[in-house]
Each structure stands twice: as C-alpha cells, then as structure tokens.
Amino acid sequence: xxxxxxxxxxxxxxxxxxxxxxxxxxxxxxxxxxxxxxxxxxxxxxxxxxxxxxxxxxxxxxxxxxxxxxxxxxxxxxxxxxxxxxxxxxxxxxxxxxxxxxxxxxxxxxxxxxxxxxxxxxxxx
Amino acid sequence: xxxxxxxxxxxxxxxxxxxxxxxxxxxxxxxxxxxxxxxxxxxxxxxxxxxxxxxxxxxxxxxxxxxxxxxxxxxxxxxxxxxxxxxxxxxxxxxxxxxxxxxxxxxxxxxxxxxxxxxxxxxxxxxxxxxxxxxxxxxxxxxxxxxxxxxxxxxxxxxxxxxxxxxxxxxxxxxxxxxxxxxxxxxxxxxxxxxxxxxxxxxxxxxxxxxxxxxxxxxxxxxxxxxxxxx
Numbered sequence: 001x002x003x004x005x006x007x008x009x010x011x012x013x014x015x016x017x018x019x020x021x022x023x024x025x026x027x028x029x030x031x032x033x034x035x036x037x038x039x040x041x042x043x044x045x046x047x048x049x050x051x052x053x054x055x056x057x058x059x060x061x062x063x064x065x066x067x068x069x070x071x072x073x074x075x076x077x078x079x080x081x082x083x084x085x086x087x088x089x090x091x092x093x094x095x096x097x098x099x100x101x102x103x104x105x106x107x108x109x110x111x112x113x114x115x116x117x118x119x120x121x122x123x124x125x
Numbered sequence: 126x127x128x129x130x131x132x133x134x135x136x137x138x139x140x141x142x143x144x145x146x147x148x149x150x151x152x153x154x155x156x157x158x159x160x161x162x163x164x165x166x167x168x169x170x171x172x173x174x175x176x177x178x179x180x181x182x183x184x185x186x187x188x189x190x191x192x193x194x195x196x197x198x199x200x201x202x203x204x205x206x207x208x209x210x211x212x213x214x215x216x217x218x219x220x221x222x223x224x225x226x227x228x229x230x231x232x233x234x235x236x237x238x239x240x241x242x243x244x245x246x247x248x249x250x251x252x253x254x255x256x257x258x259x260x261x262x263x264x265x266x267x268x269x270x271x272x273x274x275x276x277x278x279x280x281x282x283x284x285x286x287x288x289x290x291x292x293x294x295x296x297x298x299x300x301x302x303x304x305x306x307x308x309x310x311x312x313x314x315x316x317x318x319x320x321x322x323x324x325x326x327x328x329x330x331x332x333x334x335x336x337x338x339x340x341x342x343x344x345x346x347x348x349x350x351x352x353x354x355x356x
Contacts, residue, residue: 003157005227006220015217018340022209025344026202032352041344049337054219056333058326063158069165073172081175081183109204 004061014055021048145321157323164327168334175338182345185282194350196272199264200287201255205347208251210338215244216336223329226312228320233327234312241332242305245298247255252295258289259284287346290330297335304328 025044033040054060059070143153150156186193196242222237264284272280308328311317317325350356 003227005224008221008224009127011217011220011224014220015213018213018216019210022206022213022343025175025348026206029344029348029351032354034354037348037352037354041348042341045341045344050338050341052216052333052337056216056336062161066158066161066165069162069169073165073169076169077172077176080173081180084180085183123171 004058006055006058010055014051016052020047021051065074128184143320145318153320157321157326160323160327161330164330168330174233175264175290175293178286178293179341179345182286185279185286186349187201189276189279189282190350191355192276193283194355195266195274195276196280196283196287197347197349198351199262200347202347202351204251204255205309205343208248209343210226211244211248211251212336212339215241215248216333217330218244222308223322226317226325228316229319231312231315231317234317235309238305238309238312238325242302242309245302245305246286247299249295249302252291256288284320290346294335294338297338300331301328301335304331 019045025041026102028044029038031037053070059067062070143155147156148152150159150356161191199283218237222241225237259265263269265272266281266285266288270281270284271277305328308325311324
C-alpha cells in the first residue's frame with residue numbers, strides 16, 4: 001500500500017531546482033525585458049508549481065483518475081481566467097475597422113487621475 | 126498489508142481486519158485512493174477560490190500598470206525572497222515527513238513535521254513584520270491610506286489585493302500549522318504504519334498547495350517592475 005517511495009535524492013533535486021528557479025525569477029525581474037517580464041515570471045512560477053505537483057505531491061506516481069482531477073483544477077482555472085479576460089480585455093476593441101468601439105470603450109485608456117479622497121489622505125500624511 | 130487483506134478475503138465472520146480499514150472499502154489501496162481523490166477535489170475548489178483573486182489582480186494590473194509598478198516597489202524584495210525559500214524548504218521537510226511515514230519511521234515523521242511547522246512559523250513571523258511596516262507607512266487601504274503621487278487611487282487597489290491575497294494565504298498557513306500539530310501528535314502516538322499513513326499524505330498535499338500559491342504570489346506582488354520599465 002505504501003505506493004511509490006521516492007528516493008531522498010529526488011526530493012533534494014526538486015528542492016534545488018525550486019531554489020534555483022526562485023533565484024532566476026528574482027534576477028530576471030531586474031532585467032528590463034519590457035512586456036516580457038510578466039510572461040517570464042509566470043513561466044518560471046508555472047515550472048516551479050509543476051515540479052511541486054509532480055514530485056512533492058506525488059502526482060507523477062498517482063492513478064490516472066487522480067491525474068484527471070489534477071488536470072481538472074487547471075482546466076477550470078483556465079476557463080475562469082480565459083473567458084473573463086477575453087471579455088474585459090477586448091472591450092476597448094473596435095467592432096469593425098473604422099467603426100464604433102464596443103461597449104466599455106476607453107476603460108483601458110482612462111487616465112488614473114488622483115482621486116480626491118486619496119490625495120487628501122496623502123496630503124494629511 | 127497483503128496479510129491483512131488475505132485474511133479479509135474470506136467471509137466477514139471472524140477475520141483479521143486491518144485496524145485502519147473502514148468497512149465500506151474493499152482494501153487499504155482503495156481507501157487511500159478515495160482519500161487522495163477527495164483531497165484533490167478540495168484543492169480544485171481552492172484553486173478557484175484563489176483564482177478569483179488572481180483574476181481581479183490581472184485585470185487591475187492591466188488597467189493600472191504604472192500604479193502596480195510603483196506600489197510593488199514598496200514591498201521588501203529581500204523578505205519576500207527569504208519567505209519563498211522558507212516555504213520551499215518547508216515543502217521539502219513535508220515531503221520527507223511523508224517519506225518517513227511511508228517507510229515506517231515514526232520518530233522521523235514527528236521530527237520532519239515539527240521542522241515543517243517551525244518553517245511555517247518563520248514565514249508567518251516575517252509576514253507579521255511586513256504587515257507591521259505597511260501599517261507604519263500608511264499602506265493599509267482605508268481612511269488612513271497614503272501614497273505619494275497621482276497613482277494613490279489605483280495603488281490603494283493594489284494594496285487591497287496585496288492584503289486579501291497574502292492574508293488568505295497566511296490564513297491557510299495558520300490552518301496548515303494546526304493540521305500539522307495534529308499529525309505530529311498522531312505520529313507521536315504511533316498511529317501510522319507503512320500500510321496506513323493517509324493523514325500524513327493528504328495533509329502534505331494541502332501544505333504543498335499552500336506553497337504553490339506563494340510561488341505565484343511572490344513574483345506577482347513583489348516583482349512587478351523591478352527593472353524600472355514604468356519608472
């Protein structure tokens with residue numbers, strides 16, 4: 001029943017990889033990659049999470065049903081993020097070339113002007 | 126375990142039931158599989174629980190990139206990186222705790238879990254000092270919030286999400302700490318065998334999940350724009 005028992009060396013290797021990943025994500029954050037900083041940071045985080053799930057959480061050695069459950073978590077996360085973002089992020093797009101913009105146009109370009117209340121609080125400070 | 130199962134394979138009259146086998150399961154394997162699946166099912170709901178906050182984070186970051194860059198620089202990158210290392214270390218000790226339980230080393234199980242709890246405590250103490258600093262600098266959303274410059278409004282949204290996400294994570298850490306205390310006590314009482322160590326395994330799943338949440342929170346909150354792209 002003990003299932004798969006990983007050798008200690010596997011756990012040390014995963015731990016080392018996670019620490020190296022952390023060091024890389026900190027180092028690369030100080031390099032100006034423009035709009036690529038965000039996807040790089042997320043990519044490293046997904047890699048680290050995958051290592052934890054596969055080896056620390058034993059998903060690699062689990063039954064196919066358990067693996068299906070693990071996949072389900074990420075399927076629904078992708079639905080949650082994907083469908084919501086396609087809505088919000090496309091609101092500023094024009095409905096056809098040269099045509100009127102869709103509902104919510106300007107949401108993304110609105111200048112985040114100082115709000116009176118917050119500015120007041122800052123002044124008090 | 127094969128002995129226990131073999132004895133059980135006969136009639137249900139007089140038999141050598143494995144002590145930890147519940148009556149509604151055929152075998153310890155099946156019982157372990159059911160518990161593991163149940164834990165993963167719970168973790169699916171947890172992924173979506175945190176997922177909503179990650180969605181809100183992503184939207185506001187797209188809308189207010191400059192505020193995100195400025196507010197993120199207020200966080201202490203050294204403390205954040207240190208805490209990331211601490212949590213990864215606690216995941217390692219947790220993995221060793223499960224391994225010790227699998228191999229029937231009860232004392233080692235207790236020691237590894239106590240180490241996991243100690244690292245969890247270190248994380249929470251560091252978090253306490255980070256929160257304390259936020260209160261001192263008026264970076265806590267609310268009437269006393271203060272932030273230099275025109276980004277004060279959206280910066281307050283950033284800090285709202287910062288406290289919501291790290292606060293929810295810290296709550297999970299505290300719950301995990303209590304669970305680990307129970308598991309350590311059970312291991313101390315020699316409740317686990319290589320045949321039955323399910324509570325150690327599924328508590329480990331929970332602990333690793335909380336670690337994964339932080340693996341995402343660290344770059345998303347602390348490392349938004351350290352390169353000065355929006356400076």
